[in-house]
Amino acid sequence: MGTMALAIHGGCGVMSPGSQPEAEWAEARAALAEALGAGWRVLSAGGRALDAVEAAVVVLEDSPHFNAGHGAALNADGEHELDASIMDGAGRLAGAVIGVRRARNPVRAARAVLDGGEAVILAGPAADAYAGARGAALVDPSYFTTERRRDNLLSMKARGQAGTGAAASEAEKHGTVGAVALDRDGHLAAATSTGGYTNKPAGRVGDSPIPGAGTYAEDGVCAVSGTGQGEAFIRHALAHDVAARMRYRGDALDAATAGVIADLTPRGTGAGLIALDAAGRVAMPFNTGGMFRGWATPDGDGFVATHGQVFALGRLGA
Incomplete structure (x- = not known):
């Protein structure tokens, strides 16, 4: 049996521990644990990494604690424009959707585009x-x-008028969810999925639905899902840059990921x-006050965290 692995995130940012009650932090950690369990069940049953990341992200999209799906940010017109992408490292196949509302x-929906094989982004x-015609709810x-x-939208509009937008908390601004997986067959x-950021201009597109920017997977190299200031991720082709550092320069995963984050930090990019x-x-790696995250060891032990403290979940599925 080959090695299996899974990691998830629910966004990074300022995330002051006092910005919400402890009960809400606990609920967010519980949602992370549920997402880990959903993805791990796919992998442990011999399923594909592609199915595992989809299963994990669906759970996070269904949770109101994250900015994706139910609970997503509203744009400046008070509407939702949701973006997502999914990528299969076997053959570097990808599917993505931009500005979906239903x-x-x-x-x-992104998976439907990938499976359809007619386009990469719709x-x-x-x-x-397109997604509805192929069975998506x-x-x-x-x-x-x-x-x-x-x-959040009212708060950000008020901050915009007062010129205090930079002081907004992470909860007021943005967030993203994502997952990466390695299955028994080595794939x-x-x-990655997001609602963008609160009070964004209508029609704005970030990095999450762009293969190579917010999402990337390549068998034999790495799988990446990012969270942060999407415009910078697009300009830096951040997710692909991790793979390029590993493939062309021979960097280990830790060095490659730390390097791309370090490149953004002096620019003030979260x-x-x-x-x-x-x-x-x-x-x-992250350069902000915290990041919602979770991971499973090859033995199936699960862990979640938001800040420095790590919470052990025990054996997933036990």
């Missing part, structure tokens, strides 16, 4: 229709809206990522 789980109502856009996100996969290499080693 696909309940944008990662499933956008807007056409992407929703469609919902009224109001499904994604929560009271917290409505409050790698990655997936950034984090999760990554796996072909041996199942995990890297999770």
Whole structure:
């Protein structure tokens, strides 16, 4: 049996421990644990890494604690425009959707694009229709809206008028979810999903649905899912840069991932990522106050964290 590995994230940022009650941090950790379990069940049953990352991200999209799917950020017009991508390291196949408003789980819409093989990225109502025609659940856009996100939008608009946007908490601004996996057959996969950032211009596209920017997977090298300031990730082709450092320069995973984050830090760019290499080693660097994250060892032991403290989950599926 080959080595299996799985890692997930729910976004990085300022994330002051006092920015929300401890009960909400605990609920977010529970959602991370549920996502880890969903992905690990796929892998431990001999399933594909591609199916594992999709399963894990679906759980995070369904949780109101993260900015993807239900609970996603609202744009400046008070609407949701959801982005997602998924990539299979076997053959470097990818599918992505931009600006969907009806696909309940944008990662499933992205998977439909990948499986369809007719395009890599579809956008807007056409992407929703394409996914729906291939079995993805469609919902009224109001499904994604929560009271917290409505409050966030009002707060960010007020901050914009007052010129205090830079002082906004992570909860007010943005977030992303993602997963990376290695299956028993040695295949790698990655997936990323987001609502963008609160009060973003209508039509804005970040890094999450761009293969090579926010998501990348290549068998024999690595799988990456990023979170942070998407415009910088696009300009730096950040996810692919990790693979390039490993493939061309011979960097180990830790050095490659730390290097791409270090390149962004002097520019004041908040950034984090999760990554796996072909041996199942995990890297999770971030330069912000915290990052929602979780991972499983090859033996199936699970762990989750938001800040420095790590919470052990025990054997997943036990």
